[in-house]
Amino acid sequence: MKKVLVATEKPFAKAAVDQIEKIVKEAGYEFALLEKYTDKAQLLDAVKDAHAMIVRSDKVTREVIEAAPELKIVVRAGAGYDNLDLEACTEKGIVAMNTPGQNSNAVAELVLGMMVFMARNSYNGSAGVELRGKMLGIHAYGNVGHYVAEIAKGFGMEIYAFDPFVADEVITAAGITPVKSVEELYKTCQYISLHIPANDKTKKSINYDLLNLMPKGAVLVNTARKEVINEEEILKVMADRPDFKYISDIAPDCKAEFETKFEGRFLFTPKKMGAQTAEANINAGVAGANQIHGFFANGDETFRVNK
Ligand code: 3PG
Numbered sequence: 001m002k003k004v005l006v007a008t009e010k011p012f013a014k015a016a017v018d019q020i021e022k023i024v025k026e027a028g029y030e031f032a033l034l035e036k037y038t039d040k041a042q043l044l045d046a047v048k049d050a051h052a053m054i055v056r057s058d059k060v061t062r063e064v065i066e067a068a069p070e071l072k073i074v075v076r077a078g079a080g081y082d083n084l085d086l087e088a089c090t091e092k093g094i095v096a097m098n099t100p101g102q103n104s105n106a107v108a109e110l111v112l113g114m115m116v117f118m119a120r121n122s123y124n125g126s127a128g129v130e131l132r133g134k135m136l137g138i139h140a141y142g143n144v145g146h147y148v149a150e151i152a153k154g155f156g157m158e159i160y161a162f163d164p165f166v167a168d169e170v171i172t173a174a175g176i177t178p179v180k181s182v183e184e185l186y187k188t189c190q191y192i193s194l195h196i197p198a199n200d201k202t203k204k205s206i207n208y209d210l211l212n213l214m215p216k217g218a219v220l221v222n223t224a225r226k227e228v229i230n231e232e233e234i235l236k237v238m239a240d241r242p243d244f245k246y247i248s249d250i251a252p253d254c255k256a257e258f259e260t261k262f263e264g265r266f267l268f269t270p271k272k273m274g275a276q277t278a279e280a281n282i283n284a285g286v287a288g289a290n291q292i293h294g295f296f297a298n299g300d301e302t303f304r305v306n307k
Contacts, residue, residue, distance in 0.1 A: 003052070131152070137186065235254060
């Protein structure tokens with residue numbers, strides 16, 4: 001019998017786990033669960049007889065792949081798959097997939113939630129500012145960017161987007177103004193919401209020169225990956241510009257420096273929280289389980305991300 005392992009250091013909501021288990025068992029597979037593990041050894045042990053696995057931001061490294069001789073498919077329940085060693089998967093003939101779009105609304109709600117929290121000075125009793133009429137730049141108009149724009153319209157924000165992979169007509173049809181360059185986006189918008197993936201091209205790409213283009217009262221919102229930020233350079237922007245604020249879903253490596261120098265001008269979640277809702281967990285987890293069944297039953301490789 002094939003074994004499907006759900007390995008999530010940051011657990012899914014119980015309702016999601018229950019639904020995944022039901023799908024897996026009804027399809028005739030064995031179900032195994034490893035949650036809140038604290039040591040890599042636990043993951044290495046859990047994968048040793050797994051034929052399929054569902055993970056979140058869990059690191060599926062070459063070591064993990066090599067500890068899983070039966071593994072045929074790994075599904076990242078979520079969008080970003082920078083945590084999967086795709087090369088190792090391909091070498092071992094393992095199919096790697098993600099579940100695009102399934103947790104996007106949850107991330108988008110967090111973006112606007114954190115923006116309001118920051119605009120109102122963390123609800124500390126002092127007078128804040130409003131979002132209405134402010135310019136919001138969506139840096140990469142994918143699934144999350146789409147939802148962010150939809151919600152931001154309700155706040156009365158003016159929305160711009162930069163995405164070289166999306167046609168201007170698609171962006172315009174959504175009531176958003178497309179811009180021609182990333183520089184133009186940052187120059188125009190007081191708020192920037194980042195939705196680029198983390199890869200060799202984008203890592204550390206959000207740097208001093210780009211951030212310094214932003215108008216007065218700038219707020220950078222990062223629910224993408226901390227790795228896309230050039231941390232040394234954002235510290236310099238924070239130091240040079242007392243008007244600049246940084247919101248990030250998961251703290252940067254240089255968090256201690258923010259704490260000592262920039263009190264009140266940053267907001268960091270303790271763990272990546274964007275996709276941490278019952279709905280997103282159910283959507284992504286169930287999609288993952290169905291994709292595994294589709295792959296084993298029919299060879300369906302939709303959403304495959306490795307070659
Ligand atoms: C994603 O890429 O889908 C999000 O960053 C969610 O990550 P998580 O599953 O670790 O919450």
